[in-house]
Amino acid sequence: MSHVIEMLNIRKEFPGIVANDDITLQVEQGEIHAILGENGAGKSTLMSILFGLYHADKGQIKVKGKEVRINDPNDANELGIGMVHQHFQLVQNFTVTENIILGKEGGFFLDRRTASKKIKDLSVKYGLNIDPNMVIDDITVGMQQRVEILKMLYRNAEILIFDEPTAVLTPQEIEDLMGIMRSLVAEGKSVILITHKLNEIKAVADRCTVIRRGKVIGVVDVKDTSTAKMASMMVGRPVSFKVDKKPAQVGRVILDIHDLKVMNSKKVLGVKDFSLSVKAGEIVGIAGVDGNGQTELIEAITGLREVESGSIIFDGNDITNADIRRRNEIGLGHIPEDRQKRGLVMSSTVFNNVAIKEYYHSPFSKRGILEAEYLREYAQKVVAQFDVRSGEGIFSLAGKLSGGNQQKLIVGREVVADPELLIAVQPTRGLDVGAIEYIHSQLVAHRDKGHAVLLVSFELDEIFNLSDRIAVMNSGELIDIVKTSETNEDEVGLMMAGVKQKEGEQ
Numbered sequence: 001m002s003h004v005i006e007m008l009n010i011r012k013e014f015p016g017i018v019a020n021d022d023i024t025l026q027v028e029q030g031e032i033h034a035i036l037g038e039n040g041a042g043k044s045t046l047m048s049i050l051f052g053l054y055h056a057d058k059g060q061i062k063v064k065g066k067e068v069r070i071n072d073p074n075d076a077n078e079l080g081i082g083m084v085h086q087h088f089q090l091v092q093n094f095t096v097t098e099n100i101i102l103g104k105e106g107g108f109f110l111d112r113r114t115a116s117k118k119i120k121d122l123s124v125k126y127g128l129n130i131d132p133n134m135v136i137d138d139i140t141v142g143m144q145q146r147v148e149i150l151k152m153l154y155r156n157a158e159i160l161i162f163d164e165p166t167a168v169l170t171p172q173e174i175e176d177l178m179g180i181m182r183s184l185v186a187e188g189k190s191v192i193l194i195t196h197k198l199n200e201i202k203a204v205a206d207r208c209t210v211i212r213r214g215k216v217i218g219v220v221d222v223k224d225t226s227t228a229k230m231a232s233m234m235v236g237r238p239v240s241f242k243v244d245k246k247p248a249q250v251g252r253v254i255l256d257i258h259d260l261k262v263m264n265s266k267k268v269l270g271v272k273d274f275s276l277s278v279k280a281g282e283i284v285g286i287a288g289v290d291g292n293g294q295t296e297l298i299e300a301i302t303g304l305r306e307v308e309s310g311s312i313i314f315d316g317n318d319i320t321n322a323d324i325r326r327r328n329e330i331g332l333g334h335i336p337e338d339r340q341k342r343g344l345v346m347s348s349t350v351f352n353n354v355a356i357k358e359y360y361h362s363p364f365s366k367r368g369i370l371e372a373e374y375l376r377e378y379a380q381k382v383v384a385q386f387d388v389r390s391g392e393g394i395f396s397l398a399g400k401l402s403g404g405n406q407q408k409l410i411v412g413r414e415v416v417a418d419p420e421l422l423i424a425v426q427p428t429r430g431l432d433v434g435a436i437e438y439i440h441s442q443l444v445a446h447r448d449k450g451h452a453v454l455l456v457s458f459e460l461d462e463i464f465n466l467s468d469r470i471a472v473m474n475s476g477e478l479i480d481i482v483k484t485s486e487t488n489e490d491e492v493g494l495m496m497a498g499v500k501q502k503e504g505e506q
């Protein structure tokens, strides 16, 4: 078998941490090679080296047997290496076409109509459902990811790196993407797939390199290795995939939404006459395909988007038009969908990011002066409890944390603040199975303390594992709300497609 890519004995250090410690990765031509590792294990660093974004301190890279030096992404592109990043690299106010041709030879002088046509054809061919004329700001996170995939396909890459490509895709989109990957390798291309989702590795990958804390633990043939085995190789202990929880002890209504109407960014109703209540001591999960009004609903509840009509009552207080700080103060916590845009200040430290919502009041500050010692201990507590790993602890910049560790930081900050209502949107996006197990147990513990949790997730498994009741959204409407114990994935799947239960029974 010929190796299309060989990364030999790669070492990369950052202040306080060895991100890659003597890593060897060999990818065969025509295979889908998965890389599995905990959050912060060094996967993105390794791929950034291959893509010319970082330079290894030591080691060698060979492409098709020839040693190469990859100084920047242009070198990588020339060697036929393409990458879909975990965090999108798109200009928000540009169209899809502009983003795709940006940085390509000829760039903006390219004939846009021809470029748009080629993009449209690729989109249709791979079922990506992207209109080349749409502006990035107006499309969902899931669609933005597909634009990244299109960008790579547009440049005819031979070796395609996917860094957590399915984290925001719907089950159907994931299926489609798997199909795309299979057809890519059938054409002789090679795929490197970084994912935390073991079932995806099982479904498409040929081999898997497992890394833990910067070191290679082993390379396995996927068809001969169980998901449980891969999980324990990665985490270093057995992992439980089921959430242990007692029946909910529900109390008073915490969140009461009445006939809510909210516009989306296209100025049409994204949320239509939506009513829902969430009680203390329960987790209500919102199930739905991405783009069916969940974002607008959550933005309305958290104060990020204006309400057209209807009301939002929080523990007896009308907060329909309240400002965000007031919502925080009366006990609303929010784990946002887009952790980089809304969750963290990337250029600031972990410490500042933990303090960001609390710094102005006691006990975090007194008479306008920060209680630095208290804040430091508080930040240390969040980092320790949620296992946020980085080179320089609370003094690391948030932007230097691995994607999963950024996510753990946000979840930790919001849970430790102990809000009456925790709104958790995709709380385990990008997390490894060990971290998911922990975050799930923390969300259940939050409920068991008598707090309310409103969960939005595109993972039906997660919705079913955590929720006491499931509210299904389709086209901005509440299709139905059902007890988790009285439904199943097929029924919820039908409702997600807009079929009301009674219609389904007919």
Ligand SMILES: Nc1ncnc2c1ncn2[C@@H]1O[C@H](COP(=O)(O)OP(=O)(O)OP(=O)(O)O)[C@@H](O)[C@H]1O
Pocket (backbone or CB within 6 Å): 014, 015, 017, 019, 037, 038, 039, 040, 041, 042, 043, 044, 045, 046, 389, 390, 391, 400, 401, 402, 403, 404, 405, 430
């Ligand atoms: N530019 C940087 N400066 C400092 N530390 C960094 C930098 N980039 C990565 N690191 C650190 O290197 C380690 C490995 O990070 P990396 O992003 O490679 O992990 P990962 O395996 O991709 O994790 P995840 O699954 O969470 O995405 C982390 O501890 C991270 O904080």
